[in-house]
Amino acid sequence: MSESPIFEIFDGLPRQGPGSNECTEKAFNLLSSVPAGSKILDIGCGVGMQTIHLAKICNDCHITATDVYQPFLDKLMENAVKEGVDARITTVCASMDDLPFEAEEFDIIWAEGSIFILGFEKGISYWKQFLKNGGYMAVTENTWFTDEPSPEVLLFWKEIYPGIMNIPDTEKVITATGYDIIDHFKLPVSVWYDFYSNLEKRIDDISDNYKGNTEAEMILEFNIKEIKLFRERPDEYGYAFYIFQKNI
Numbered sequence: 001m002s003e004s005p006i007f008e009i010f011d012g013l014p015r016q017g018p019g020s021n022e023c024t025e026k027a028f029n030l031l032s033s034v035p036a037g038s039k040i041l042d043i044g045c046g047v048g049m050q051t052i053h054l055a056k057i058c059n060d061c062h063i064t065a066t067d068v069y070q071p072f073l074d075k076l077m078e079n080a081v082k083e084g085v086d087a088r089i090t091t092v093c094a095s096m097d098d099l100p101f102e103a104e105e106f107d108i109i110w111a112e113g114s115i116f117i118l119g120f121e122k123g124i125s126y127w128k129q130f131l132k133n134g135g136y137m138a139v140t141e142n143t144w145f146t147d148e149p150s151p152e153v154l155l156f157w158k159e160i161y162p163g164i165m166n167i168p169d170t171e172k173v174i175t176a177t178g179y180d181i182i183d184h185f186k187l188p189v190s191v192w193y194d195f196y197s198n199l200e201k202r203i204d205d206i207s208d209n210y211k212g213n214t215e216a217e218m219i220l221e222f223n224i225k226e227i228k229l230f231r232e233r234p235d236e237y238g239y240a241f242y243i244f245q246k247n248i
């Protein structure tokens with residue numbers, strides 16, 4: 001998996017998916033009572049912009065940041081050293097569907113822009129075992145913001161992520177899986193524009209390196225299509241942050 005050019009393409013970006021420190025902090029502040037010295041697991045952390053921000057806003061927490069791509073984890077630790085939070089972050093290179101942790105090891109599980117890799121229901125079901133009873137999960141997930149998406153948007157998402165749901169259906173899955181809902185909020189469209197403008201620059205910079213590499217060219221083409229579609233229809237879908245708590 002780490003052989004795919006997708007990792008190199010997304011390397012060099014300040015973050016690997018749409019999000020912002022403001023949204024990370026807003027979600028963290030919705031957790032009703034975070035125990036002192038909490039252990040947080042950040043799954044699919046990328047270069048860890050949210051990991052480092054969590055370490056700053058929860059200054060006695062310890063964060064285990066996991067990703068399948070070691071160069072992202074190396075960059076995360078470089079940044080953590082620069083920001084003076086490295087002593088409270090451990091990185092673990094592992095796949096999110098085969099995590100090397102103990103049952104009920106964590107107080108909080110965090111996943112920004114990564115659960116789609118497993119699928120929402122599968123992700124929150126599998127990860128639940130690593131969370132203490134009463135522990136929190138905070139996850140961003142692609143979500144319909146309209147009941148009537150335009151045909152081209154519908155076709156695009158049905159092809160690449162047929163599991164996309166609206167907010168009520170996503171919350172039904174959360175409660176059916178054994179969690180209590182705390183809250184949700186939509187991420188502002190600005191986080192997509194910021195992410196996409198960085199991605200477009202990156203695509204411009206590296207496209208020539210991938211001439212003749214069919215897989216890489218397909219990924220780049222796909223990203224260009226995704227960006228164009230979002231610019232045309234920014235209100236039909238986006239990320240929502242879901243914050244919920246494992247049943248006691």
Ligand SMILES: C[S@@+](CC[C@H](N)C(=O)[O-])C[C@H]1O[C@@H](n2cnc3c(N)ncnc32)[C@H](O)[C@@H]1O
Pocket residue numbers: 007015016017018019043044045046047048049050066067068069072094095096097111112113114117
């Ligand atoms: C869209 S990025 C989100 C990264 C980061 N959380 C953020 O918001 O910037 C998804 C991340 O999941 C990682 N990833 C992909 N497949 C994975 C897997 N099977 N297990 C763990 N991480 C994976 C990628 O390397 C990437 O860092």
